[in-house]
Structure formats: structure tokens, C-alpha cells
Amino acid sequence: MSHDADHLADRYRSGSAWARNAVLVAGAVVVAAAIGWFVWAIWLHSHPKVGSSMDSWELQGPNAVKVTADVHIYDAAAHPSCTVLAYAEDHSTVGFQTFTPISGRQTITIKTERAATSVDWRGCTANGQKDPQ
Structure with missing residues (x-):
């Protein structure tokens, strides 16, 4: 029986302790990097430099739209800009404006080529x- 046991031990020899430890360390490094990236991504998206929302819009005749928005600037040194578009009934763009906001509620008047039927606050x-907020 010892011959069979020796034969099995030679055939199914376990790896060296060094190789096992190297695989464990490499696995720990990969897991730590994945956790670090996940924490960084959560922090980045939960702390924007600027955030905004459109409160309302109102048609001001056939060639203008008044938009009221609420903007929160968390980092003024980041030079924020906001974009809003106006669309006609046929879904074509009839006006747009990109502007430098102030922190707080503000009203923007967009000049349009013709009457707008909807407004898209791009953020x-x-x-x-890079992601509009």
C-alpha cells in the first residue's frame, strides 16, 4: 500500500507554499483595488461640483421661453455652465442657451426661432x- 500512497503523492503533489501565498496576495491586491475603485466612484458621484434642476418654463410669445431653474454650486472654482434647449412641435430644436449660473434660483430667457412646445433642461x-447634474 505504501507504494500506492507514494505513487498518489507524486501524482497529486500539492503546490509549494510560496506559490499558494503568491496567489493569495495577488487575489487580495485585486480585491483591494476593486473596493478602492468602488468607494472612489461612490464618492465622486455623491459629491458633484454643481447640481441643478428645472423648476418651470413658460412660453413668452412665439420667439422666447422663460425657464426657472434651481442651481447649487458646491465648487465655484470649477467654472460651472448650464445648458437648456427648446423644441418645436415637430421635435426640432428652435432655441438653446448655455450660460454661467449663479447659485440659487434663477430665470433664463431663451430666444427661439418659432414657438416652442417643450423645454429640455440638460443640466x-x-x-x-462631465456628467450633467
Whole structure:
């Protein structure tokens, strides 16, 4: 029987302790990097440099739309800008404006080519913040 046991031990020899430890360390590094990226992504998206929302819009005749928006600037040094578009009944763009906001509620008047039937608040971006908020 010892011959069979020796034969099995030679055939199914376990790896060296060094190789096992190297795999464990590499796995721990990959897991730590994934956790670090996840925490960074959560922090980045929960702390925008500027945030905004459109409160209302009102047609001001056939060539203008008045938009009321609420903008919160958390980092003024990031030079925020906001974009709003106006669309006609046929869904074509009839006016747009990109502007530098102030923090708080503000009213913007957009000149249009013809009567607008809807307004799209694209949101605000800032240096280092590509996703509109």
C-alpha cells in the first residue's frame, strides 16, 4: 500500500507554499483595488461640483421661453455652465442657451426661432464633472 500512497503523492503533489501565498496576495491586491475603485466612484458621484434642476418654463410669445431653474454650486472654482434647449412641435430644436449660473434660483430667457412646445433642461457641468447634474 505504501507504494500506492507514494505513487498518489507524486501524482497529486500539492503546490509549494510560496506559490499558494503568491496567489493569495495577488487575489487580495485585486480585491483591494476593486473596493478602492468602488468607494472612489461612490464618492465622486455623491459629491458633484454643481447640481441643478428645472423648476418651470413658460412660453413668452412665439420667439422666447422663460425657464426657472434651481442651481447649487458646491465648487465655484470649477467654472460651472448650464445648458437648456427648446423644441418645436415637430421635435426640432428652435432655441438653446448655455450660460454661467449663479447659485440659487434663477430665470433664463431663451430666444427661439418659432414657438416652442417643450423645454429640455440638460443640466449643469463643471471642470472635472462631465456628467450633467
